[in-house]
Amino acid sequence: MNQQQTGAVALAVGTYTLKMPHVDGKGRGIYLLGFDPSTGRLSEVAVQDAVNPSYLTLSSDRRRLYAVREVNAEDGPGLSTYDLDAANGTLTLLHDTPTQGVWPCHVSVDNEVPLLLISNYLTGEVLSYSLDARGVPSGEPVVLTRDGTGPNPDRQDGPHAHCALVSPDHRYVYLADLGVDGIVRHPLDGGNVNPVSDLTLKAAPGAGPRHLLFTGSGAYLLANYEMSSTVRMYRLDGDDVSLVSEVSSLPADFDGNSGAGGMRLHPSGRFLYVGNRGHDSIFAARVDETAGTLTPIGTWSLGGRTPRDLAVSPDGKYLLAASQDEAFIRVFSIDAQTGELTFTGNDFAIPNAVCLEFL
Template sequence: MQAQGTQALLVVGTYTLPMPHVNGQGKGLYVLGFDTATGRLSERSIQEAVNPSYVALSADRRRLYAVREVDGNDGPGVSTFELDPRTGALRLLNDTPTPGGWPCHVSVDNDVSLLLVSNYATGEVLRYRLDAQGVPAEAPQLLKREGSGPNAARQDGPHAHCALVSPDKRHVYLADLGIDGVVRHRLTDGALDEAIDTVLPAAAGAGPRHLVFTLSGKHLLVNYELSSTVRMYALDETEPRLVGEISTLPELFKGESATGGMRLHPSGKFVYVGNRGHDSVFAARIDEAEGTLTPIGTWAVEGRTPRDLRVSPDGTFLLAASQDDGFIRVFSIDPQTGALSDTGHTHAIPSAVCIEFI
């Protein structure tokens, strides 16, 4: 975490356009200051852009990537920004048009050699090689999916929602909400084998949304949006093996809810998930040795649709973005239990989608 005194920096991606699921009112990418002692947020600058919803930071903190989440007829793409981690200044290096429609997720491997973009509407995953400047260097390799799920409103076809390079760099894992599957493809010299290597099946209608690897790299956490559950799979064998599953909602809750962002605590001991509908943050303890997930509790965000969460790099705060009420709420984290406490600090950000510390 880059700091000047007690000031760290973060960037927030937003929706700027009216969409079927949100009336986007943001202006682009917001750079915020963050007081690491109190959790207070302050605005630094705004990089104007069209629907820069999801962002990813390179491991060397020199590049920031942002998707342009629009329909295929309106010019979807991914932008590469040069980042000054000391000041938070962003300079556009490259804008790459992307095939397909509504790219909703972007990730970059630790070597800053591969970029993965997930198209929600049309279902493809795009694999880009990056040049020495961290910019897409050639046309993408496309992974196309087929199929559907039992939820006619949400699973009419493939909907790629998240793709990550595995810590051992041997595979890419893809969560497809539309067909209830997390699939794995082999990765060799930066090229993806288009044949599926293995499938981690979900319960019918569960809708996998986001993936997170544990710190050891031996387990994969999968956030299922439509069933509001989290599963943990062991990856230390030839085939991934389901070892734990947990609901993100209180037992007596009967309303409609869907999960949002999922984030790992820097200690690796806790995982946090946003509940959109219940409008809360759920926390669970991770025990990799035992292969278990144990609920810690849920905390009200007091704002509609907590789209994304982010834990500060020192593990002392959690930020929850209320997409539809337009603010970020800051919680403190108990380092022993993982439990949250409201700091009383909020900061207005219209239509916030993704939070990334820089």
């Protein structure tokens, strides 16, 4: 680790460090940043050298940080497991896990099961690993695959897994596949994932599912669709799943090319935020679990290109948005009553930020 200064870490940022078809990566690895909740200012604490650590996730006890290595097959795709000491601003590599498939773009963890899920974008697999007592992936993964294509030949020539999560009731794994226009469900029995799916929630043709979230109650699944720039809300009732609400993340008068990026839920569960890459804005919607509805609140300009990921501070007072292609993170304050955003005036320079994870 290249230590810049000592101090507590509040935020980990994954970056692209290599040139890829969609980005000229110039990051240095995983950035560990301090965050002042009284001013909304970010500061660099340290940088962990890593190759294309594009997506990060944190264990439930906040002691382990997981980072995918999103690279081509010849460069060695994999997953790095770090011991995190946020108080002293350090990461220590515990284990490096080589993985099959190409371009792992998302990782999630459920420590109760315990299970870790890696989504390979280019080759389409989802890898399901058991975790040992140290929180390190162990054994061979269960490999979840699908067949199919979508109507967009440039983006949907085959399966392209983009996100996978364990459901709050620990009965299923849900995965979003942009390439086949489907959210696919696999039964989960303890730590064992059935490689045969039992349900597919079909998207509108060419919509391209990207990210998934569960509401705090676990009663709803939220999904955003990259190519259609829409968000859907599904009610979960036992084994049944039903679509109850759908909204666009773009203004009605927008006439251009845009694709959805990161999606985050406010700690209160009342507000949902989505990045629009192309329109280069942040969309907000009100989430009503009683009524089962999404209601648009508005959109706010990022002030730069490609809002790749978002993060909401644990106290719910701030939203951070990463401009992948103009090399900064912008800090907005959140109105607690309306969910509306106001730019704080605080930007932090960082190249090719892909994932923001509050620690």
